[in-house]
Amino acid sequence: MAKKRSVIPFGPQHPVLPEPIHLDLMVEDEKVIKAIPSIGFIHRGLESLVRKKDYNEMVYVAERTCGICSFMHGMGYCESVEHIMGVEVPVRARYLRTVWCEMSRIHSHLLWLGLLADGFGFESLFYQCWRIRERILDMVELTTGGRLISSVNKVGGVIRDIEPDMQTAILHAVKEIEKELRVVQKTFMNDYSVESRLKGVGVLTKKEVLELGCTGPFARASGANFDMRVRGYGAYADLDFDPIISPVGDSYARCDVRIQEIFQSIDLIRQALGQLPDGDLSVPVKGNPDGEYFMRVEQPRGEAVYYVRASGKKNLDRLRIRTPTFANLPGLCKTLEGADYADIPLLILTIDPCISCTER
Amino acid sequence: MGRVVCPENILEEIPADILLRKVIEKKKDGQRLVQICASYVGGKYELSYSFSKDSTYQLTTLRIVIDPETEVPSITEIIPHAFFHENEMKELFGVKVIGINVDYKDKLYRIKEETPFIPKEKEGE
Numbered sequence: 001m002a003k004k005r006s007v008i009p010f011g012p013q014h015p016v017l018p019e020p021i022h023l024d025l026m027v028e029d030e031k032v033i034k035a036i037p038s039i040g041f042i043h044r045g046l047e048s049l050v051r052k053k054d055y056n057e058m059v060y061v062a063e064r065t066c067g068i069c070s071f072m073h074g075m076g077y078c079e080s081v082e083h084i085m086g087v088e089v090p091v092r093a094r095y096l097r098t099v100w101c102e103m104s105r106i107h108s109h110l111l112w113l114g115l116l117a118d119g120f121g122f123e124s125l126f127y128q129c130w131r132i133r134e135r136i137l138d139m140v141e142l143t144t145g146g147r148l149i150s151s152v153n154k155v156g157g158v159i160r161d162i163e164p165d166m167q168t169a170i171l172h173a174v175k176e177i178e179k180e181l182r183v184v185q186k187t188f189m190n191d192y193s194v195e196s197r198l199k200g201v202g203v204l205t206k207k208e209v210l211e212l213g214c215t216g217p218f219a220r221a222s223g224a225n226f227d228m229r230v231r232g233y234g235a236y237a238d239l240d241f242d243p244i245i246s247p248v249g250d251s252y253a254r255c256d257v258r259i260q261e262i263f264q265s266i267d268l269i270r271q272a273l274g275q276l277p278d279g280d281l282s283v284p285v286k287g288n289p290d291g292e293y294f295m296r297v298e299q300p301r302g303e304a305v306y307y308v309r310a311s312g313k314k315n316l317d318r319l320r321i322r323t324p325t326f327a328n329l330p331g332l333c334k335t336l337e338g339a340d341y342a343d344i345p346l347l348i349l350t351i352d353p354c355i356s357c358t359e360r
Numbered sequence: 361m362g363r364v365v366c367p368e369n370i371l372e373e374i375p376a377d378i379l380l381r382k383v384i385e386k387k388k389d390g391q392r393l394v395q396i397c398a399s400y401v402g403g404k405y406e407l408s409y410s411f412s413k414d415s416t417y418q419l420t421t422l423r424i425v426i427d428p429e430t431e432v433p434s435i436t437e438i439i440p441h442a443f444f445h446e447n448e449m450k451e452l453f454g455v456k457v458i459g460i461n462v463d464y465k466d467k468l469y470r471i472k473e474e475t476p477f478i479p480k481e482k483e484g485e
Contacts, residue, residue, distance in 0.1 A: 034461070040469030048477065210414075213393050213441045226414035238483070294369050294410060294419055296394075305395050324394035330441035359469070 002203055003028045008341070011317050012041050016119050016345035019355035023348075027341055035336040039173070043359040050316040055081055055289060058316065059153055062306075065321060067148045068111060071104045072299045073357075074153035079233060080295040080308040080314075082179020085285060091235075092279040093157035094166070098234040098272045100150065101297075102265040107136045107175065108300035109258045112352045113188070116255065119349045120197040125187055132180050135173045135222035137328040142166055157282025167273050174266045183315070185259050198252035202335040202347045205249055216324045221257040222249035228298035239271045251350045258352075260331045261282075288312050299324055301352050323357035369419045376432065377425040379409070383422070383435045386411045393435075394419065396445035405455055407432065427456070435463040444468070446454040451475050 005028050012020030020041040026034040049061050062077035063070045073098050082089060114129035137147045143162050144150035152160045162170070188194055204214070207224035220227065227243035229236045244260045246253040289310035296305050302324030309318040309340060328351045335347050374382055386393075391411035399406040405428060426432060434457050435442050435449040447468040449455045454476030466475055 038468070038470060040467075040471055043469045043471050045477075210390075210392060211441075213439075224414070226412075226417070228417075231417050294421065296412075296419065303394070307395070307397050307408070309399060309401075317401065318397075318399045320395070320397045320399075320446075322397075326444060327394075329444060 005033075007056065008021050010344060014345065016115070016349055017353075018115070019353070021348075021353065021355050023336075023344075025336070025341070025344065030341045032336050032339050032341060032344065035330065035333045037333060039329075039355065039359055041359075042356060046360045047319050047321065047346075050319040051130065052315060054314045055310065055316050056155055058156065058319065060151060062319075062321070063149055063151060063153070065323075065360055066354055068108050068354060069104065069301070069304070069323075069357055070149045071100050071153070071300045072297055072304065074151070075234070075320075076295055076297040076304055076306040077308070077319070078153045078155050078352040080293050080306045081289050081294045081310075082285075083295065084289040084291040084308060084310060085155070085287070087285055088318055089157050090280040090283060091277045091282050092161075095276050096162055096281070097153070097159050098150065098236060098239070098278075099162060099269055100109055100140070101223060101234060102138055102268045102272070103140055103143075103170075105265045105300045106174075106262050106276070107133050107140065107264050108352075110136070111256070112300075112349070116346070116349050120190075120194065122187075122194065125184065125194075128180075131308050132177055132184065135177050139166075139170050139173045140170060141346075149251060154282060156285040157280070159281065162273075162276075163282055167276070170269065178263065178266050181259070181262055188259060190253055195295060197251065197343075197346060198255060199250060200249045201343055202339060202350060203248075203250045204331060204335055206247070206354070208334060209249075209331055212331045212334055213327050214302075215327045216238050216299070217244075217257045217261060218302065218328050218331060220245045220343050221253040223247040226303075228296045231296065233295075233297060235272055236268075238275065239268055241268060251346060254350045287314065288314055299357075301325055301354055301357075302327065304357075321357075321360055323354065324360070325354045325358040328353075329358070369421065371421050371423060373423045373425070376426050376430065379422065379424055380435065380438065382431055383409065383438050385440055386420070387420075391420070393445075394443055396442060396449060398449035398455050400453065404428070405430075405453065407449070407455065409435070415443050429456070431455075431456045431458045434459040434461070448480070452477055 008025045010023040012022045022038040024036045063074035065073045110133035114126045117125035209219040209222040290312040292309040305322040307320040310316045394410040397408045443462040446457045447464045450457045451466045
């Protein structure tokens with residue numbers, strides 16, 4: 001009997017999609033042959049605001065590109081402008097930024113783990129992941145005053161300190177998170193029902209992820225050995241770590257890499273707080289930026305690129321943010337080719353899509 | 361202890377007619393396309409194609425400067441996943457990119473406003 005071909009629209013509204021994206025899935029019986037994505041349901045034109053806002057005010061716009069990656073968007077923008085202006089950020093501020101970066105990575109990865117568990121119908125695992133996540137959100141709130149949008153970055157440094165009592169609270173919280181995550185890790189990595197949904201599903205080879213321009217844990221789970229933190233921005237040049245990679249390339253490996261990265265973030269927070277130097281939080285910044293720079297930071301979902309161009313005015317000429325999900329969408333389409341229709345929601349989740357970031 | 365500290369970014373301004381040749385060179389060298397960015401500066405488009413050599417974290421940007429009416433060849437024949445970047449600069453900036461492998465016909469972003477925003481917006485300032 002001839003196989004039946006049809007096109008099934010997926011999204012923009014779907015239970016596994018916290019944000020809207022649309023895919024046209026060409027299927028042959030239950031197998032996907034081709035996937036064509038459409039975006040733009042929440043395009044806000046944030047980048048064009050640079051021509052109207054003062055470059056200092058743009059920090060707050062950059063932070064609102066996305067709620068989950070908020071801190072790193074602010075930091076990436078600030079570091080771009082600081083580089084153009086030749087501003088030397090105080091060492092303490094660089095360490096504080098690094099601590100907040102890693103706290104953001106922990107809450108983002110725990111958010112994703114919960115969504116993944118929810119995606120394959122393991123409700124109690126979803127609850128556990130989000131319960132653990134509350135601990136780190138409490139620490140973000142304690143240190144910045146906000147749970148997601150922190151607004152502690154400014155061009156020239158940071159506006160809040162992490163006091164010794166806060167440092168103690170963070171170290172206690174990450175110790176608890178580490179203990180509880182080990183329990184959750186056993187379920188993710190050993191439970192047969194989880195394995196049956198993730199192992200061998202959506203495999204991408206190292207060659208494919210490099211050819212498709214993929215980035216972040218999605219690429220590292222296929223053996224791509226790059227992590228922008230190795231570039232040494234913030235305080236990463238002083239910290240000891242190696243990118244976490246897996247050669248396997250399936251959905252299970254993506255889960256494994258992200259869990260390992262949470263443990264790595266905990267270690268980096270300990271290292272950074274352990275050698276946190278005294279000093280100022282910021283330096284005064286005078287004048288306006290004049291020049292251009294490409295800054296790359298490692299967000300929870302991968303490499304983000306901030307292009308800033310200025311010509312000595314209070315407002316910038318151009319800001320372009322290339323977000324990790326934007327880079328990972330071609331990889332997602334490749335992953336979907338040949339997949340069973342029933343696996344589509346999980347495969348979309350495995351790139352950890354952030355559509356707010358993508359559309360800006 | 362101690363990590364690789366990133367080398368400075370390299371910016372290479374090239375004539376538009378050798379763009380494809382330079383992109384092929386980058387691909388043969390194992391470099392990854394990181395981003396393509398369009399800017400409208402002084403009545404011209406500046407198109408920046410950034411490539412990363414991930415073993416050294418070196419970022420190299422190829423830049424072409426063209427008039428608004430000049431057509432630019434798509435690089436998707438060489439790097440298929442560039443179609444997102446190219447569709448974006450075609451739709452939002454009005455860059456005349458020719459031969460994109462997946463051409464959304466200015467509907468990558470499902471927005472109600474008429475595109476492109478540039479150079480119309482600049483002229484209105």
